Amino acid sequence: MSTNGMQNLEQGNRVYAADFTQGDLALPPSQNYAVLTCMDARIDPAAAFGIPLGAAHVIRNAGASARDAFRSLVVSQQLLGTTEVLVVKHTGCGMLTFDNETAKDLVRKNKGFAAAKEVEGIDFLSFSDLEAKIKEDVEWLKSTAIEEGIRITGWVYEIESGKVRQVV
Amino acid sequence: MSTNGMQNLEQGNRVYAADFTQGDLALPPSQNYAVLTCMDARIDPAAAFGIPLGAAHVIRNAGASARDAFRSLVVSQQLLGTTEVLVVKHTGCGMLTFDNETAKDLVRKNKGFAAAKEVEGIDFLSFSDLEAKIKEDVEWLKSTAIEEGIRITGWVYEIESGKVRQVV
Secondary structure, three states: OOOHHHHHHHHHHHHHHHOOOOOOOOOOOOOOEEEEEEOOOOOOHHHHOOOOOOOEEEEEEOOOOOOOOHHHHHHHHHHOOOOEEEEEEEOOOHHHOOOHHHHHHHHHHHHOHHHHHHOOOOOOOOOOOHHHHHHHHHHHHHHHOOOOOOEEEEEEEEOOOOEEEEOO | OOOHHHHHHHHHHHHHHHOOOOOOOOOOOOOOEEEEEEOOOOOOHHHHOOOOOOOEEEEEEOOOOOOOOHHHHHHHHHHOOOOEEEEEEEOOOHHHOOOHHHHHHHHHHHHOHHHHHHOOOOOOOOOOOHHHHHHHHHHHHHHHOOOOOOEEEEEEEEOOOOEEEEOO
């Protein structure tokens, strides 16, 4: 059975590969930076954040959590030489809509007690104030930065307008 | 001081936002799937994997690690209703080039003993066999899937050709 995802992947990739000419890009990002943003379906980082192919690492998780991205950021900075991180969270983020208790209640309601029990130990890393959380993540990254001289900035992407603005 | 990343973001976003017309997309992915892929700078998932804006969550970390993506996948499936995961790792992945010891040696060599000491506790989640690791991650996700009925497939993206092929 073919699914939405498989169909998009196979058909979209056929078109993409037919015109593909950038097979010789180097492994380390050519512009030495990393973007940390949310997995939200409404964000297309390459297009919306102007990232040329090969230029930057793009790390994505639920809520653009810096803690959750720590291993990837260490690899990016320590092993692949990036010197800049853009933290981009966004308006309308799912992680703004529930705390751990609400999330677990939702799982119980949607999926039943067995499922709720299995997610009991998870910290969903949700947050209630978008700009405050961006500042907090940037501060945390600065305080834990393994290396001096990494430039870290924080931004809001507005899913309603497609615009970014700098917070910190 | 403006940096590469900030310049790309501000200039690229100005162009993107000027033509942006999709400000009313819903929070849950419209095509109910998630893509888990690597943070590698040479991958543009929306273009290479045919993902329409708003259709799918895109989770990215170093090596497209399923374990590292667990929290995000729980949010995607349990709270936002996705029912399919495409795991896409790629040729030439940085995580193929070192194990934990090699990574820590590299940090020591590049950044000195203080940095090496700070990453001592990290599991880099590197791997040595691309296709075997894809199969292993898909199996692990199936075994830990909180919910029945999630369709999980595994793919290789060839950075040399821009082509994907299914592994499992």
